Amino acid sequence: MALIKPSSGVDDRVRLADAIPLRTPFTLNIFPTNLCNFRCSYCAHSLGPERLSSDFGVRAESMSLETLREVVRQARSFPDRLKLVSMMGHGEPLMNPLLPEMVKIVKEAGIAERIDVITNGSILDRARGAALIESGIDVIRISLQGVTTKKYREIAHVRLEYPKLIENISYLYAHRKQCKIYVKIMDISLAEGEDEQFYRTFDKISDRMYIDRVKPVYAGVKYDERVDEVTVDRYGYNHQTRKVCPQPFYMISVWPGGDTASCDAIYKAGLLGNIAGTTLTEMWSSDTLREFRAVQLRGLRYSNTACSRCCAPDDVIHLLDVLDGHEERISRAINGTARPDYALQLT
Numbered sequence: 001m002a003l004i005k006p007s008s009g010v011d012d013r014v015r016l017a018d019a020i021p022l023r024t025p026f027t028l029n030i031f032p033t034n035l036c037n038f039r040c041s042y043c044a045h046s047l048g049p050e051r052l053s054s055d056f057g058v059r060a061e062s063m064s065l066e067t068l069r070e071v072v073r074q075a076r077s078f079p080d081r082l083k084l085v086s087m088m089g090h091g092e093p094l095m096n097p098l099l100p101e102m103v104k105i106v107k108e109a110g111i112a113e114r115i116d117v118i119t120n121g122s123i124l125d126r127a128r129g130a131a132l133i134e135s136g137i138d139v140i141r142i143s144l145q146g147v148t149t150k151k152y153r154e155i156a157h158v159r160l161e162y163p164k165l166i167e168n169i170s171y172l173y174a175h176r177k178q179c180k181i182y183v184k185i186m187d188i189s190l191a192e193g194e195d196e197q198f199y200r201t202f203d204k205i206s207d208r209m210y211i212d213r214v215k216p217v218y219a220g221v222k223y224d225e226r227v228d229e230v231t232v233d234r235y236g237y238n239h240q241t242r243k244v245c246p247q248p249f250y251m252i253s254v255w256p257g258g259d260t261a262s263c264d265a266i267y268k269a270g271l272l273g274n275i276a277g278t279t280l281t282e283m284w285s286s287d288t289l290r291e292f293r294a295v296q297l298r299g300l301r302y303s304n305t306a307c308s309r310c311c312a313p314d315d316v317i318h319l320l321d322v323l324d325g326h327e328e329r330i331s332r333a334i335n336g337t338a339r340p341d342y343a344l345q346l347t
Contacts (some may be wrong), residue, residue, distance in 0.1 A: 002206045004199070006235045007141045007182040008318060017326035020249050021334050024080040025284060028112070029253035029264050030071060031089025032096040033062040038120055038156040040145060042188065044090065044218040044266055046157075055220055056266050062096045063256040067275070068105060071254050074280040075111045082112040089255070090266050094123050100131035107136035114138040120145065121169060122160055129172040137179050142169065144185040147194050147201065155189050166201065173205040182208040188224055210235075215315040218266065234315050242313035243299045244323040245269075248292055249330075252280060262289055269306035293334070297327045 034052075036045045044052055052058040075082065085106050087093050096102075099117070106115055116139035117132065124132075124142070132140060145156040152160040173181050183206040185198055195211055202209045212234040216223050232238055248262035248270050255261070255268075260283055262270030270292040272283040283289060295304060302308045323330060 002183075002203050003208045004210060005208050006210045006212070007184045007208060008316070013318065013320050016246055016250055016321040017323055017330060020323075020330050022250060024078040024082060025252045026083040026250040027086060027252070028071075028075060028082050028084070028280075029086045029088055029251065030068070030102070030106075031063065031091070031253065031255045032087055032093045032099050032102060034058050034089065034091040034256055035060055035062060035095040036091045036120075037095060037122060038092065038145065038158055040156050041154075042186065042214050042217070042221060042223060044221060047218075047220060051220065056090075056218075057268065058090060058266065059257075061256045063098075063102070065098055065101065065105075067254075067256070067258055068098075068102050070258075070275055071280070072106060072109045072111060074275060076109065077279065077281045078111075078284070081110070083114065085112040085115045086118065087116070088118040088264065089253075092120055092122075093117050094119055094128060100128070100135040103132065103135035103137050116141055118143065120156075121165060122158065124172065125168055126171055129168065130175065133172075133175065133177055133179050139180045139182060140172070140176075141182045141184070142206075144183060144189065144198075146189045147185070147197050151189060151191070166205075169202075170205045173207075180207040182206065182210075184210045184212050186212050186214045188214050215311055217311060217315060219309045233317065237319060239314070239322075240324075242317065242322065242324050243301060244296045244327060245301055245307065245310075245313045246317055246321040246323045247312060248289065248296060249323065250321070252284060254280075262292060263310075263312065265306070265310045265312050267306035267310050269304060269310060290334075296323075297331050299327070 039046050044056060049060055087099065087103060093099050103115055106112065115137055117137060118141045121142040146152045149160065149162045152158055152162060183202045190198060198211065199209065213232060213236060215234055251263060253261050253264045254275060258275040260272045260275060261268045262272060272286060272288055295301065
């Protein structure tokens with residue numbers, strides 16, 4: 001029987017405010033590709049490639065093995081193992097045919113406690129599923145866009161045979177070995193009454209399942225009037241508007257071409273450089289990242305153009321990662337390990 005639980009997070013998660021400052025990021029996100037075979041109505045890909053490029057600076061590109069190996073080489077220099085390497089991004093990871101080999105390289109390097117992939121599952125047939133399992137992947141997180149063929153046409157604008165998708169996921173679950181299968185779906189991808197159908201379908205062919213709430217993530221995308229702006233995050237938790245984004249304090253993300261940011265948002269807020277010129281460890285301890293974190297702790301997130309367009313703190317933040325209310329204590333903790341003039345940036 002599957003757990004009804006958000007696909008993000010683990011049971012041994014620590015409270016982030018108590019762990020900062022981190023010598024090593026908890027999470028390294030690797031973006032295998034910016035390409036996607038879906039055009040979901042609530043996603044930036046619905047705007048088309050030209051708008052993706054002009055509005056978000058996202059080009060159609062995929063990561064090479066050379067770039068991946070350099071990311072792994074640099075990640076070895078962190079003093080501790082990463083908790084998670086997530087193969088994700090603003091595209092469909094399986095559109096990069098090298099994905100299973102990439103996972104295998106990361107796994108064999110031993111740089112992380114867990115490796116996962118976030119996929120729409122549409123091309124996760126038996127062969128690709130078997131390749132991912134054999135690569136050593138720990139979790140496959142599948143994002144559904146409906147529980148009928150018709151709904152996939154409406155939401156993702158693709159011709160996808162839903163029964164075939166279920167058949168592939170069932171096969172994957174039956175042969176998953178060490179891997180866990182998590183399945184989620186957005187609330188707007190379900191018609192009235194279909195939530196029970198979702199739970200019945202995946203109760204015995206997944207390890208974890210959940211219905212997320214869509215948030216207005218992408219500027220320029222027209223959202224259904226039912227989409228809540230602030231008061232409820234995607235996991236259904238009510239909250240006040242969050243002033244501090246936790247992501248720069250525990251995460252680093254590498255885009256297909258090597259550009260590296262301190263969050264996983266499409267806006268590349270807190271851009272730290274490119275792995276071709278600066279190493280991950282240098283970026284993690286850089287003045288640029290220190291200053292970006294200081295802006296967050298001073299409640300000035302919206303002074304950053306990219307951050308002002310992003311709703312991540314009110315959307316995807318795990319409750320144990322919320323930093324609001326801990327700013328002063330975190331500032332003191334950081335000042336204890338940072339250079340002396342860092343204190344001036346927090347006053």
